[in-house]
Amino acid sequence: YYELGWGGWWFWDPVENASFMPWLTGTALLHSAIVVEKRETLKGWTVLLAIIAFSMSLLGTFLVRSGVLTSVHAFATDPTRGVFILGLLTLVIGGSLTLFALRGPQLKNLGVFKPISREGALLLNNLLIVTAMTTILLGTLYPLFLEVIQEKKISVGPPFYNAIIFPVVVIFLIFMAIGPNTSWIKNKFDNIKLYFLILLGAILINLMIILFFKNFSILSNFIIISALFLILSSLKDFVISKKKNNLNLARIIAHASFGFLVLFIGLNHIFSIEKDYNMKIGEIKKFDNYSIEFKNLELKDFTNYQAVVGEFEILKEKDRNILKPEIRIYSNPKTLTYEASIKTSFIKDYYLTMSNIDR
16 A cells, blocks of 8 residues: 555556456355365365366466566566466366366265255355456456457456446345355245345445435445445344354454455545646645645655655645655665655545656
8 A cells, every 4th residue: 555656446457366366266165165065065166166266376377477467566577487387377277177077077966955045155156256257367368368369459447347346246245144144955044134124224324424425326335335234244143143152253254354345445436536736836736625735845865765755735624734755766776666655544544646756
């Protein structure tokens, strides 16, 4: 958040995608393994997920270390290393899928379950996770294939990912909340009225957020409601399971934490304000009841670098903040870095950086 030079949530850099894909498939694998352990079903699917998860890890290694991707997070531009990793990738994925095709039919599922059951909920969430992973995989690799085939350079950005991932996340969060309260094997779901009340509570909280901040986005509000639904459901699970001495604290903490993560991503998407200005010393810019004044600029000497330090005053009504971003010049080796100035409070951050300076 501090070192990168800009704030907010970072989507969708190709290198970040390379690490996100094995995380998604690994999560699906862990949940599928629960079904294998409890019910001895979904065996073939679980083995396939294990192959895909490891394959995505190797693919991420290739993308990051071969130099085929342009990103601030890419580690190398060594074609020789890339060819070696690509060969390993081909051997592992090809060999694993060949073995799975030959031996997979021998994995017999002993358990049978109904669609509305805990197994069904886990399988649905598995499919949603794999859908998200496949979307990210296509968005990451498509520009590479297009460049090789047609020698065209394109970038796949947030509109593509958000259009598919956000609806998947909404459904995923809902089934994440209700799945643990379905029964194994049979068509049985407890406390459905209570979940309607929880959903109503999530909608009311979201409505208060809209009325208080006077901001609205259909997609983000669906995300916020579903995240609140998961958080409140996890709290309900904690209270009820503790009374019954059947507390699964690891699951509750993991689900609630994921709910908070998605909640704050949604809030950040709605309420963050980002502005770029060209400013002179003494100049004031105004936007959305804010004003920012460029007060001063000075050159300072430090032990191993020089810094161009700016001084900016951000004013909103009686809220006054002074921020001092820097541009640092290191001599050995010759390096230029941009240091953000951040003012943090409970409900918001001010995040300010400077770019190039013209005299």
